[in-house]
Amino acid sequence: MTLKIAVCGGGISGLSLALVLKRFASPEALTLDIYEAGPVFTEIGAGITVWHRTRSIFASLGIEEALKNRVVSPPFTLRKSDTKEPFGFHTMDIPHGSMALPRIDMIKLLVDSLQIDSTPWLHVHFRKRLESYEQDATGVTLRFADGSTSRADVLVGADGIGSHTRKTMYADIAGRVAEKRPDEAAAILQGAQPTWTGTYAYRTLLDAEELRAVSPENVLLSGGYMWCGNGQHVISYPISKKWINFLVFDTIPGGLGKPLAGPSVSLASKDELTDLYKDWEDDLCVAMENIGDLSKWAISHIRGLPQYNDERVALCGDSAHAMSTHFGAGAGQAIDDSYILGRILAHPSITADNIAEALKTYDAIRRPIAGDVLERSLRIGFLYEFHPEHVPTGTDLEKVRAGDRAELRKIADELQDIWRFHWEWMPERDWERAQVMLEEWL
Ligand SMILES: Cc1cc2nc3c(=O)[nH]c(=O)nc-3n(C[C@H](O)[C@H](O)[C@H](O)COP(=O)(O)OP(=O)(O)OC[C@H]3O[C@@H](n4cnc5c(N)ncnc54)[C@H](O)[C@@H]3O)c2cc1C
Structure with a gap:
């Protein structure tokens, strides 16, 4: 039986997930439908920086070389600038460097690498905006804004900070506790808002x-x-x-x-x-x-979401953990999610029957890391601005x-x-932990 995967959102997370599946899954084992709300794959905004951690994923996907021709790797220096007598006070030591590029180049590279026209198990649907979904014992029914529906074994919500997948997931979770604990249900719904x-x-x-x-x-x-x-x-x-x-x-x-x-x-x-x-x-x-x-x-x-999965549905990228921009990590974390989730979905023992267990592994591995990165990002922004409650103890402000x-x-x-996080803890180690967990749980 093939595993029928639906991904809502063709941004950095959705496209990276497709590429991880292309690299690691057996083509006979799955079908993948990407539902993108827009008329084309595109990116709003300017540049993006990625670090050693994300580049190691690019290397395993075989796109590191292609990227090398499109990127610049600037040094990053801290300046004391709120003065007319400014000075640099530290150049960051970044082992393995960083990679900066226009966002649209990143999207183009992912799309080109997917070779959509010659990948028979991959189907792309534009102008398909997910409104909501329903789950039952055998699958997920997706409902789109144009009134159409579609069915899958598993749904990945890669639909960004305003995610309808997340809204539906948390409405379901809150709905299940509402009758006995209405206050808790209201808090669950509130906690899933940006x-x-x-x-x-x-x-x-x-x-x-x-x-x-x-x-x-x-x-x-x-x-x-x-x-x-x-x-x-x-x-x-x-x-x-x-x-x-x-x-x-x-x-x-x-x-x-x-x-x-x-x-x-x-x-x-x-x-x-x-x-x-x-x-x-x-x-x-x-x-x-x-x-x-x-x-x-x-x-x-989206701070401190208590779960990235519910039965046959998982959240990926900004839909799970949109974060502040100070650490240059949002896209990197989206790609990390896609890497771990993609490897889990590509695992030969995953079927439509055990998918809910498999998604628990994804949540257990990725949620603590992405949550930690979100907090790092927030703190970095405050440190750049010398906020009293965030500077190291003993600093004379x-x-x-x-x-x-x-x-x-x-x-x-x-x-x-x-900043050490960017180069010291590699996704391959996360996958090794995920694999052990997966094999224990299944
Ligand atoms: C100002 C700014 C600067 C940033 N700088 C950096 C940086 O330097 N480095 C870095 O790593 N990150 C950076 N980020 C964060 C990064 O942009 C995001 O983390 C990343 O784009 C998340 O990718 P995504 O695919 O999860 O979501 P998105 O990029 O939001 O993609 C979601 C996709 O889903 C589609 N979609 C939405 N709703 C639906 C629906 N209902 N149905 C179907 N499709 C839908 C959208 O059209 C879109 O294509 C920055 C963010 C901002 C705001």
Whole structure:
């Protein structure tokens, strides 16, 4: 019997999952239907950074070489920038480097590598927006916004932060406890909603040549930077010879966990930025004067979801753990999910009858790691901004704000320590643990 897999969402997670299945599953053992809400595979936004952990997955999928021609690997330096006398205070030590590239290139590479037209077990359906699903003892019925339905043995919700798969899953879970414990049911539903991190990110791309023409010596042109300061920060790094990814943050004190007032994405004017950052270092102010289109994102996350699976359904990527952007890890974590889930689904002993047990392994392996990365990401953002409750114990904040290098060193050491995750704990080890667990449980 073939395993009939449905994936909702053709973003980084959904496409990576398909590629993991292509690499590791026996083609006779499964069919895969990708249902994508949009008319094509695409990506909103600019650049993406991935690290050694994710690159090791790319190597096992055979796409590391193809990526090498499309990426840049900038060094990342921390700067004290909320002053007219700025300085760099630490260049991050990144064993194996990092890889930055335009998001759309990442999507194109995944799509090209899938060779969809010559992969008979893979079917792609565009303009198919999942509304909800129902499970029974033998499968899952998917319901789409156009009124159509489809049936599968297993459903993977790779449908991003606004996931309808997650909404349905948690409505089901809450529904099962509602009669006996209504308060608990309400808390379950509430806990599955995205919450605001208290941060807005202004996103744009800078044209390196245009910036060079007006500011030839601008620091921004020489690598990746975390521009740190009291209560705000900026991230910039090249994603190609032409483009520099430019992310400017506005952190609202006490905003973490508060309901979001206003839209999650809107257009913004550069005047908002120049006003916010007028007292910061000149190179940054000049760059802000030279930006074009700008979008403003209210950064929300899905924090502490209690399970990524329910019977025959699993959540993958942002639908399970959308996170703040400070650690450059959201896409990497989506790819990690896809790797572990894909290897589980490709395991020769998995069938439509034991799939629910198999998905428990996925949850047990991935949820603690992704939850930890989400917390690291949040903390990093606060460290870049010298928030009192997040700096290491014993740090003299007055001295940090005044630019004392010894005190800034404490923050740099803490950041360096948090960043270790990117290269020290490899997904292959997670898969080895998953395999042992899977074989014990089945
Ligand atoms: C400002 C910003 C900067 C970032 N920078 C980085 C970075 O440098 N490095 C990094 O690793 N990560 C970064 N991230 C995070 C990264 O973008 C996400 O973690 C990643 O895109 C998640 O991929 P995904 O496939 O899970 O979700 P998505 O990319 O959201 O894809 C979901 C897909 O599902 C489709 N879909 C949605 N609803 C439905 C439905 N109901 N039915 C069918 N299809 C549906 C969508 O059209 C989309 O194609 C950043 C995020 C932001 C907001």
